[in-house]
Amino acid sequence: METKEIQAMLQKQRAYFQSGATLLVEKRIESLQRLKNTILANQDKIEEALRKDLGKSNTESYMCEVGLALSELTYMIRHTRKFAREKRVRTPLSQYVSRSFIKPSPYGVVLIMSPWNYPFMLTIDPLADAIAAGNTVILKPSAYSPHTSAIIEKIIRFAFDPEYVTCITGGRKENQALLEQKFDYIFFTGSKNVGHTVMKKASRYLTPVTLELGGKSPCIVDDSAKIDLAAKRIVFGKYLNCGQTCVAPDYILCDEKVKDHLIQALIREIQRQYGLKPLENAHYGKIINEKHFHRLCSLMDEEKCVYGGQTNHQTLQITPTVFDSITWKDAIMQEEIFGPLLPILTYHDINEAIRTIESHPHTLALYIFSQNKTNIEKIKQHCQFGGGCINDTIIHLATTQMGFGGVGDSGMGSYHGKVGFDTFSHKKSIVDKKTWIDLPMRYQPYKSIYDKMIHFFLK
Missing domain, CATH: 3.40.605.10 (Aldehyde Dehydrogenase; Chain A, domain 1)
Known part of the structure; x- marks a missing residue:
C-alpha cells in the first residue's frame, strides 16, 4: 500500500x-x-x-x-x-x-x-x-x-x-x-x-x-527443585513453537550440584515429548524462514552439544538441542536465541545467580524451579523481569486476570x-463542582480566618 x-x-x-x-x-x-x-x-x-x-x-x-x-x-x-x-x-x-x-x-x-x-x-x-x-x-x-x-x-x-x-x-x-x-x-x-x-x-x-x-529470559534450577518435573515443564516451554516464543526460557542457570541430573532429565523429556526422531514428528514445527534458520545454525557449537543438533535445510527444522559447559562468551549467549537451542550455565549459590541475572539487561520473563522459599523470595525481590513463573514456564502469558509486559530492555x-x-x-480525572455553595477561602483578599480553614482542610 x-x-x-x-x-x-x-x-x-x-x-x-x-x-x-x-x-x-x-x-x-x-x-x-x-x-x-x-x-x-x-x-x-x-x-x-x-x-x-x-x-x-x-x-x-x-x-x-x-x-x-x-x-x-x-x-x-x-x-x-x-x-x-x-x-x-x-x-x-x-x-x-x-x-x-x-x-x-x-x-x-x-x-x-x-x-x-x-x-x-x-x-x-x-x-x-x-x-x-x-x-x-x-x-x-x-x-x-x-x-x-x-x-x-x-x-x-x-x-x-x-x-x-x-x-x-x-x-x-x-x-x-x-x-x-x-x-x-x-x-x-x-x-x-x-x-x-x-x-x-x-x-x-x-x-x-x-x-x-523480548530478551534472554533465564530459567533458574536450584538444588531443591523437583528435577524430573522441572525438566518436563522446561522442555514444554522451551521447544513450544520450536523455541520461537518471546517468553521461552532462553537459557538455564542451574546449581552446579544438580546439573548432570537435570541434563539427563531434559534428554529423557525431549525423547518422551518429541520422540527419538523429532524431525519426523508431524506435530513438531519449523523455523520461520531461511534467514533465521541460518542464524540459529551459526549459534550451534558441536563440541558443546550434549543432545540433538540435527538440522534439515529443506524443511527449515532443527531438533530440540541441549548445550553444556556454556559461558557468557559463547555466541549463543550474545543474543536472544528464539529457537530450539537450550544452553546450560551453572552457579555456586543463589546470590551468584542473582548477580549474574542483574548484570545483564532486564528480560521479559524469568522462571525459577525450587522448593526453597528463601531462594524464591530472593529472586522475586532482587531480580527485575516482566513476569514469570515459579515451578513452571510461560503459562503466565495466558492469564487474562494479569497484565503481560516487559520492563527495561x-x-x-x-x-x-x-x-x-x-x-x-x-x-480523564474530572471534578463535578456543585453550584449551590461556594467556599470563600481560596479567593483573594486572603483573611486570617481563611488561613485557619485552609490549614484545617490541607494537612
Whole structure:
C-alpha cells in the first residue's frame, strides 16, 4: 500500500472516531462478538495458515493462538460494559461539595504492529483490547508470516468497515510509511532493534507506545527443585513453537550440584515429548524462514552439544538441542536465541545467580524451579523481569486476570484483560463542582480566618 493510501485510510479512521461511533459501549461489544464469530467460522483456515507459516499442528494452533484469542475476546465481551463505566472516587473536604470521578476514554486512532512467531494471537489479543476501549485500529501483521497475515486481512475485512478497523499487509516499506504518520497510540510487539525505531518515530508526535519486546529470559534450577518435573515443564516451554516464543526460557542457570541430573532429565523429556526422531514428528514445527534458520545454525557449537543438533535445510527444522559447559562468551549467549537451542550455565549459590541475572539487561520473563522459599523470595525481590513463573514456564502469558509486559530492555506497558483495556484508554480525572455553595477561602483578599480553614482542610 502506498503512503497516500495509508494517509487516506488514517483520515477516514480519524473522522469515524471523531463522529463518536466507537464511543457506544453496545457497538464495541457487538463488534467484539462479530470478530469472535468470524474467527470461529474461519478456524480451519487459520490453522492451515499457521501450519504453512510455522508448521504448527492444529492442537498447538488452537492451544497457543486461536483459543487464546477467543478467550481474550470472550473476556472483553463480558467485561467491557463494566470497564467503560465512570469510577467515582473520594473528594477531599477542601473541594466540598463535588463529585470526583475517573472516566475511561479511548485514545483515538491506534496502530497495532504484530510479530510472526504467534502471528494470529499477538494480533487479535491487542485488537480486542483496543476495540473494547473504543478506538479505531490499523493492524500491521508481519510479512514473515504471509499466510496468517492473509487470513487476518480477510477476517478483518469481513468483520469491520475499514474506517473502523483495517489490516495493512506488506513489509518494510509499509512499516516505514505507517510509522511516519501521526497515531494516537502505537502498540508494537517484536524485536528490541525495531522497538527502538518505533519509539523514535513515535516521539516525533509524542505518541504514547506500548513495546512488547523480548530478551534472554533465564530459567533458574536450584538444588531443591523437583528435577524430573522441572525438566518436563522446561522442555514444554522451551521447544513450544520450536523455541520461537518471546517468553521461552532462553537459557538455564542451574546449581552446579544438580546439573548432570537435570541434563539427563531434559534428554529423557525431549525423547518422551518429541520422540527419538523429532524431525519426523508431524506435530513438531519449523523455523520461520531461511534467514533465521541460518542464524540459529551459526549459534550451534558441536563440541558443546550434549543432545540433538540435527538440522534439515529443506524443511527449515532443527531438533530440540541441549548445550553444556556454556559461558557468557559463547555466541549463543550474545543474543536472544528464539529457537530450539537450550544452553546450560551453572552457579555456586543463589546470590551468584542473582548477580549474574542483574548484570545483564532486564528480560521479559524469568522462571525459577525450587522448593526453597528463601531462594524464591530472593529472586522475586532482587531480580527485575516482566513476569514469570515459579515451578513452571510461560503459562503466565495466558492469564487474562494479569497484565503481560516487559520492563527495561524487554519493553514497556502491558496488556491482557482489564490491563489491556486500560492500556488503550486515557483516564480523564474530572471534578463535578456543585453550584449551590461556594467556599470563600481560596479567593483573594486572603483573611486570617481563611488561613485557619485552609490549614484545617490541607494537612
